[in-house]
Amino acid sequence: MANPTQGRSSSILPVSGRQAPQQAVLLWAAPQFVSKCGLHVLHHGRRKPPRRSFTCSASRLPSTEPPYVEEMLARENIRTRNTERKARIQKHLEKPEFSPSAYDTAWVAMVPLPDTDRQAPCFPQCVEWILQNQHCSGSWGINQFGLLANKDILLSTLACIIALKKWNVGSDHISRGLEFIGRNISTVMDKQIVSPIGFNLIFPGMFNHAIRMGLEFPVRETDISGILHLCEMELRRLAGEESNGKEAYLAFVAEEGLVSLLDRNEVMNFQRKNGSLFNSPAATAAVLVHRYDDKALQYLNSIVSIFGTTVPTVYPQNIYYQLSMVDMLEKIGISRHFSSEINSILDKAYIEMRK
Template identity: 35%
Template sequence: MFGKVQLSPSSYDTAWVAMVPSRGALKEPMFPESVDWIMQNQHPNGSWGLNPSHPLLVKDSLSSTLACLLALQKWKVGEQLVQKGLDFIGSNRLYVNEKNQPSPIGFDIVFPGMVSKAIELGLNLPLDTASVDKMLSNAEQKVKSNSNALSLPKAVSGTKVILHMLLKHLVKLIVGRRCWQQRNEEIFLDVTCCASAFQLLRMHGYEVGSDALAEFIDEEHFFSTVGMQYTNTSTILELYKASQVRIFQREPILEKIHGWTRNFLKSELLNRAIYDERLRNEVEYALEYSIHNVDRVENRRSINLYDVDKFAMLKTSHRWVKDTRMDQLELDWHALYSSHFMVASVHFSPELSDARIAWSKISVIGTILDDMFDIDGPREELLNIIELVEKWDEYSSVGYNSERNKIVFSALYDTINDDLAPKAFAKQGRLTCTSVHVQNLEMIKCMLKEVEWWTENLAPGIDEYIFNGTDTVGCGIYSTVYFFLGPELSENVLSSEEYANLYYYVGRVVRPLNDYRSDERESIQRKLNLCSLLVNQSNGSLAEEDARDEVRKIIEYSRREVLRMMLQTHGSLVPKAVKESIWKLSKLCHYLYARGDEFRTPGSGKDDINIVFYEPINLSQRPSKNSLMHDNHEKASRVLEFM
């Protein structure tokens, strides 16, 4: 059924997998390779885990070691390994109840649960009775008060600990879906677990219906249902998160759950009823950034919630800005930071360095071009840059009518042909510079069209305006990233109906979002904007606020379509990595335009750039905000090769 299983390198996770019994023979492991891996990967000091000698990872090693011991003891193998593991726990037993020692998430609940399981299996743990009693008592109190149960279902129960880990780590192996389809009581009797499972399964592409959450549709019924357990703030939060994974245009169950859970959480915050600071921060973040979030920022904020110590981040100097002479232009340095922050926030894996650098460079040039067409470019200069890009390799036959055009075109030409094309060829096995060149040409032609609409007082149709604006806000040139994500991206894929639909709907997210937030400013400038266009074309029947409501509907409808297509697996031609990148672009734009224009005039976004790129995770080592970002060319160029 599962074929060859790719094992996780995490000893802790592998131990939980190793404990799963075979369906046909409960006295045998379902994944014997996991048991073999445990037996072959014990450290010389008897522990399992990341780094047993690291002073900040002692509790992590204790958790990993005890989990591996449970697996070996369960199947009655590795007697000598078990004894060495017990010796390691004994030599580090004082750290178990040490409050100042950094802990993995949920350690105070999960570790006592594993201790109970170890006693049940007959393991002679080298822990004194008083320590065990204290540990179990503390765990029970934490579960009751919900002070450390932000993401764990009733974790003291060994069975549910196993289930939670299986849902998290085996969802791609269909175990989670199998349990869901069989309505496994361990999932459906625990609201938190059920909501988490729904999120995980949907976001991994499994077609699970929202009807499984129907019993949670009504707030009053939810709290009064007999046998409903663990109905606290963290449970409501998980239901709220589950209600966000709406991929169809009509999902009344999720919409109603979203309504009452959101109101409940807002009320809890307003009434100061959430006493646990971490949970309160998580609720605040979930409500404020329900849609407009990006993975990198969300991950970084999660690190802050759990007081994880810092890891070094590497930056190397890069001279691209000066090499292309763009430092001689009136470059918007905020845009330089924002460009790299955008792509680094969604494509942050080390192996995607080329993707980050490619998008940063193309985006910076695109921003300069946008300023030329939007603010101060003489028409002759605009037509000249278009002709240069059209001729491309024969640009010398055109010539430059300004030094700025020479700098901008040379930067674009050299970056695509000499920098990005060789790297993309190594990954794709074919030349891709033509595709990137065409996307940039389309972008500036669409920019010129907007200039003509504006200067000649023309009113395009709504669909024409949005589709044209899809290119002017950079959706087209963002596709540069796709060539560096790993999967082969053939011309057949790029010309497919599926890819066209993804591009269409993400454009109907990005362009309207941009217009929604710039409506007031552009109205003063008497520039075209989707909101004002809707009002004007309604012949007075649509008020300004009604037009803004219509724009919000377009955005939400299109966002769901992008999410649905991203999760679609049957008959999909576009590689999943590309679809995920398009979905992340949608999320990123919600983030950028949540309150204003974070790309051009970063507000809270400036703080996010600081915490992602510069600010140490260890709060005691934070530099002052004033020392983090300086408007100088040296630092701006360094950010382009943030790894």
């Protein structure tokens, strides 16, 4: 008589417990479609007849979704991402986020406390922010262009160094900042690198002021001459320029550049109702560094009370930020999706310009 197990695969599974050698279950091979799923025999108890339960692992099964279903799910994911992206853009348009400016914070940190013979900072929290936010490279500022050093970072670093030197704090921070500027001094005169507004007047003026304060930059004399020459070239250019915005430009950069381009009354003609110059914390603070002005001080007090230890580049800046966002959306061709928000921003800008 033929062996009934012949030609079939089998396995001996021991029953749980100490009597396993005496009790064994001969498991006949299951049909092929079951064995692919994974067949498990579970025994419950020692004296009762074994109960068998079969479980199938779904993860081993091939996908049964038709191709059009997968394509539909992919399109749905794209729609979800686009909706989330649109919501983020709308949020930025309606309520701009403010980024701290190391440069403007440094100027605010330089403002002396009134009635103290200019011997103490009016905003010590800004001085502390400078001490706590130096990068390991020795610099201050936000690297927006992916470069190790750019002109904005160099200008921010120089301003922070001067602020710390003014109040005789952070000698180690000052040393690291001076070394950073020394390593990257060629960037100052590199015409291929984007310059902030007024850089060729402001940086040389502040650089010269820092030298007069006793700060020693690890640079060559030719570098110093080259930096000061930038200011001379810019002044020559401005002398031959006739434009309606020239006086406003000079007022904007004169105080920060520590150069006498306009007298005090001409500069203060550009003071706004909120006490600021051009809604710029740095330009407003530069006025207070040289002379006291009650409205200007109120403006800075209001900003610091809002932001705490640092200030943004422009405040209030909603309209500036929003208009730049509108310009960006126009350039990339998706402004039609935000027509309601854009119309609201343009209406607000028109009202601001009429004031």
